[in-house]
Amino acid sequence: MRKVIKNVSHLVLPLSVLTLLVIINLIKGADYFYITMVNGALYGNIPNILFGASELVILSIGMTLVTAASRGQDISIGETATITSAVFVLYVLQAQEVTLLTIVIGFLLSCVAGLLLGAFNGTLVSVFKVQPMVASLILFTGGRSIAFMIDGKLSPILANDLSNKIGTVIPGVPIQTPIILTVLFIVFVAVVFKTTTLRLYVESVGINPNAARLNGINPKKIIFITFLIMGFCSAVAGFIAVNKAGRHDSVNLLKLIMMDAILAVAIGGNSLGGGKFSISGSIIGAYTIEMLNRTLLRLEIDPAMIKVFKAVFIIILMVVASPVVRLYISRTMDKIRAWRSAAGRAPIPTTRAAGKKEQ
Amino acid sequence: MLSETLLEMTDISKSFPGVKALDGVDFKLRKGEIHALMGENGAGKSTLIKVITGVYEKDAGLITLQGESIHFKTPEEAQNKGIGTVYQEIMLCPNLTVAENMFIGRSHTALVNWKQMNEKAAQLLASLGIPASPTQELSSCSIAVQQMIAIARAVDMDCKILILDEPTSSLDEDEVHKLFALMRQLKGRGVGIIFITHFLQQVYEISDRITVLRNGKLVGEYETSALSQFELIAKMLGNELEDISKLKKHEPVASDSTTPVFECIGLSSSKGVRPFNFTIQKGEVNGFAGLLGSGRSESVRAIFAADKVTGGEVKIHGKRVKIKTPLQAIQHGIGYLPEDRKDDGLIADLSVRDNIILTLQVMKGFFKPLSLKQAQAFAQEYIQKLNIKTPTPNTPIRSLSGGNQQKVILARWLLTHPEYLILDEPTRGIDVGTKVEIQKLVLKLASEGMSLTFISSEIDEMLRTCSHLIVMKDRQIVAQLKGTELTENDVMNVIAQGGKNTCAK
Numbered sequence: 049m050r051k052v053i054k055n056v057s058h059l060v061l062p063l064s065v066l067t068l069l070v071i072i073n074l075i076k077g078a079d080y081f082y083i084t085m086v087n088g089a090l091y092g093n094i095p096n097i098l099f100g101a102s103e104l105v106i107l108s109i110g111m112t113l114v115t116a117a118s119r120g121q122d123i124s125i126g127e128t129a130t131i132t133s134a135v136f137v138l139y140v141l142q143a144q145e146v147t148l149l150t151i152v153i154g155f156l157l158s159c160v161a162g163l164l165l166g167a168f169n170g171t172l173v174s175v176f177k178v179q180p181m182v183a184s185l186i187l188f189t190g191g192r193s194i195a196f197m198i199d200g201k202l203s204p205i206l207a208n209d210l211s212n213k214i215g216t217v218i219p220g221v222p223i224q225t226p227i228i229l230t231v232l233f234i235v236f237v238a239v240v241f242k243t244t245t246l247r248l249y250v251e252s253v254g255i256n257p258n259a260a261r262l263n264g265i266n267p268k269k270i271i272f273i274t275f276l277i278m279g280f281c282s283a284v285a286g287f288i289a290v291n292k293a294g295r296h297d298s299v300n301l302l303k304l305i306m307m308d309a310i311l312a313v314a315i316g317g318n319s320l321g322g323g324k325f326s327i328s329g330s331i332i333g334a335y336t337i338e339m340l341n342r343t344l345l346r347l348e349i350d351p352a353m354i355k356v357f358k359a360v361f362i363i364i365l366m367v368v369a370s371p372v373v374r375l376y377i378s379r380t381m382d383k384i385r386a387w388r389s390a391a392g393r394a395p396i397p398t399t400r401a402a403g404k405k406e407q
Numbered sequence: 408m409l410s411e412t413l414l415e416m417t418d419i420s421k422s423f424p425g426v427k428a429l430d431g432v433d434f435k436l437r438k439g440e441i442h443a444l445m446g447e448n449g450a451g452k453s454t455l456i457k458v459i460t461g462v463y464e465k466d467a468g469l470i471t472l473q474g475e476s477i478h479f480k481t482p483e484e485a486q487n488k489g490i491g492t493v494y495q496e497i498m499l500c501p502n503l504t505v506a507e508n509m510f511i512g513r514s515h516t517a518l519v520n521w522k523q524m525n526e527k528a529a530q531l532l533a534s535l536g537i538p539a540s541p542t543q544e545l546s547s548c549s550i551a552v553q554q555m556i557a558i559a560r561a562v563d564m565d566c567k568i569l570i571l572d573e574p575t576s577s578l579d580e581d582e583v584h585k586l587f588a589l590m591r592q593l594k595g596r597g598v599g600i601i602f603i604t605h606f607l608q609q610v611y612e613i614s615d616r617i618t619v620l621r622n623g624k625l626v627g628e629y630e631t632s633a634l635s636q637f638e639l640i641a642k643m644l645g646n647e648l649e650d651i652s653k654l655k656k657h658e659p660v661a662s663d664s665t666t667p668v669f670e671c672i673g674l675s676s677s678k679g680v681r682p683f684n685f686t687i688q689k690g691e692v693n694g695f696a697g698l699l700g701s702g703r704s705e706s707v708r709a710i711f712a713a714d715k716v717t718g719g720e721v722k723i724h725g726k727r728v729k730i731k732t733p734l735q736a737i738q739h740g741i742g743y744l745p746e747d748r749k750d751d752g753l754i755a756d757l758s759v760r761d762n763i764i765l766t767l768q769v770m771k772g773f774f775k776p777l778s779l780k781q782a783q784a785f786a787q788e789y790i791q792k793l794n795i796k797t798p799t800p801n802t803p804i805r806s807l808s809g810g811n812q813q814k815v816i817l818a819r820w821l822l823t824h825p826e827y828l829i830l831d832e833p834t835r836g837i838d839v840g841t842k843v844e845i846q847k848l849v850l851k852l853a854s855e856g857m858s859l860t861f862i863s864s865e866i867d868e869m870l871r872t873c874s875h876l877i878v879m880k881d882r883q884i885v886a887q888l889k890g891t892e893l894t895e896n897d898v899m900n901v902i903a904q905g906g907k908n909t910c911a912k
Contacts, residue, residue, distance in 0.1 A: 242776075243774065243776065244773050244774055244776060245768050245769075245772075245773055245774075245775075245776045246773075248757075248761060248765065248768060248776075249773070251754070251756070251757060251761075252754045252757065252765065255754045255755060255756045255757065256750075256753065256754050256755065258750055258751050259745075259750070259751050259752055259753060259754055260754070261733060262711075262713055262733050262743065262745060262751050262752075263733070263737075263765050263766045263769055263819070264732075264733050264734035264737045264738075264766060264769040264770070265734075265769055266732075266734070323756050324756050324757070
């Protein structure tokens with residue numbers, strides 16, 4: 049049991065936030081968590097949260113890696129996803145008949161585009177040592193215009209049966225397709241971590257690039273790879289987002305999602321200064337953000353004010369999780385423990401002392 | 408007047424986790440004297456300075472300033488009491504003017520009287536003979552003048568003590584003389600100057616007294632005129648650790664005619680090592696000797712390709728190979744324990760286990776990760792073998808003591824089973840017990856057939872372990888010393904001699 053607690057200690061922050069949100073919703077009424085079957089598919093708030101957070105979860109995985117290795121953030125992920133999904137839409141729409149093969153090829157093409165864009169950011173950061181945020185500012189600024197050009201200055205509609213199934217639900221399958229795709233993606237990432245040394249390399253580079261280099265790791269290569277992975281994650285997220293929406297709106301698709309992705313990384317207990325990281329923390333963080341958004345809606349907060357409440361919530365969260373408060377808490381805990389063990393060893397005088405204090 | 412004591416420190420001690428940085432050190436600074444503080448790396452010079460200036464708090468001891476007991480908690484307090492410090496790196500703002508740099512942060516009002524400030528700066532610059540104008544941008548001054556301005560800033564307020572921590576390391580000879588002229592002038596005004604440098608010549612040129620520290624302990628205080636350069640080196644390098652003088656050196660069985668394990672011809676690097684030749688036989692332990700900055704670390708870094716290699720060829724077992732990156736060096740069976748443990752060795756936040764398996768994992772490759780079980784087994788094995796004191800293999804390495812951290816890095820390299828292992832100052836800044844363990848380990852590894860290069864600031868450590876010493880001076884090899892009967896005196900003579908040669912130039 050102790051071992052389990054130790055292994056999840058880095059998840060304390062995201063899990064406690066999630067628990068807090070669950071409690072708030074329970075107070076508001078337990079019906080929130082009811083899951084019903086409608087037309088053979090699961091329906092309810094939990095499936096909705098899982099459905100809504102799909103893209104964010106995938107993006108926050110990439111963001112975690114970029115943050116860990118490069119000690120900075122990629123702010124162009126929403127724009128990258130918009131471009132890659134434009135490529136996907138372009139390919140699908142030119143096809144005579146949309147088959148599964150069309151979708152797969154379109155998806156693969158969009159992945160290639162994602163890798164290219166990731167390589168662009170990665171080259172700037174690893175070779176030219178540009179700050180990640182500044183490097184990705186380029187695509188952040190110009191990305192949507194590029195997507196708009198690919199779309200032929202329109203916002204094309206994806207009106208085919210397959211896209212609809214990918215974006216919502218396949219008849220006969222009780223779980224919405226984006227949720228399944230997200231789970232598959234998480235499994236894929238888990239397999240990558242199991243079969244490669246990616247974690248050790250990324251953490252080493254993020255903590256001490258000098259030492260990593262002297263031990264045979266090429267920090268430039270590792271940082272570049274994390275941006276490639278980020279590009280791939282963006283392509284997958286873009287693919288899901290555009291199929292969900294049913295049309296490619298290059299102005300609003302995944303707009304400002306990098307803010308939530310960075311937040312998910314932070315809620316996940318990861319340092320935005322790089323180094324050790326927890327993917328599971330970021331995933332929980334992403335779901336937490338989606339739940340927070342929906343909880344605020346449910347609390348019937350004026351939509352115009354929602355962002356203020358979200359900001360206040362995040363401020364409280366970050367202060368509670370800050371090293372200063374953590375140190376204070378751990379010191380207090382040590383004091384309590386010391387007091388307790390003292391009480392255990394010599395029960396009589398301590399009880400007296402405690403009694404005095406109470407008086 | 409000369410005998411009046413300014414600063415007196417008695418029985419100062421300061422410990423860091425695992426190391427006793429200062430152990431009962433006494434230090435005395437008189438009015439109007441230039442006092443050189445000498446010692447090799449890790450001797451405790453900078454700790455002593457930091458205790459004086461309030462960066463560190465002493466664990467024990469007494470400090471008096473002009474008879475008054477003091478206890479600074481912050482550098483600011485020390486400054487207000489008239490203790491100015493100038494560090495090796497110039498800590499000024501290059502884009503501000505000279506006057507701004509001299510007075511920035513000094514006034515307690517929000518508004519600045521620019522005219523008055525510039526006038527005051529001009530006066531001070533003139534009185535100290537510094538060739539700079541107050542309104543000139545700092546970056547337009549030479550490094551030496553910038554250094555002088557830093558001093559001017561420090562002595563501006565009623566300064567009694569001036570601490571100069573390696574101020575000359577980036578100056579050329581001419582600039583050094585200008586700086587010395589300024590120092591003499593301040594000395595004439597009765598300022599007590601503490602001067603730290605690695606250049607022995609400069610010590611003899613300017614200082615009145617010398618205090619030597621070694622391993623956190625006071626060796627003694629001497630009149631400069633009464634201490635020869637040779638004696639000074641001997642006192643700095645010391646002859647501690649008598650208890651392991653019985654260690655038996657291993658003589659390599661191979662003769663010079665066999666193919667060396669590693670050989671380089673005309674190797675040079677971007678860090679300015681002059682092209683050098685070097686060979687090492689199987690089972691041989693050799694060492695690079697020389698004072699700090701002589702190029703001993705730069706040479707081994709060139710061998711490992713830690714710095715960019717700019718020329719020369721490398722042979723392993725007589726076969727020419729290309730080593731341009733650390734990874735290639737590792738793959739050719741070379742290991743390198745870096746001099747700077749914190750910056751180049753540790754992955755501080757990772758566990759002891761991950762730190763041990765890191766290089767082995769890199770050798771195995773990206774797609775062949777060790778299982779947690781394997782990694783744990785390797786970590787356990789080496790924790791036991793090297794007697795590493797850690798609560799668990801999962802503990803982050805940064806919470807270990809210096810000596811244990813060093814053993815973890817050593818374990819990292821031993822796990823890769825290198826043919827040739829370079830240890831650059833493996834014993835620096837760690838406790839005596841671990842120092843002895845590491846030396847024993849070096850001899851054991853050599854007897855098992857590994858070739859090693861062992862570098863240490865303490866010559867006796869090298870004499871105990873190395874059968875061949877390469878003496879460096881000014882980034883080139885000046886002598887090769889071989890033979891079992893080498894004594895510390897021989898080595899020091901060569902180092903000192905090398906020093907004289909340079910003087911003659």
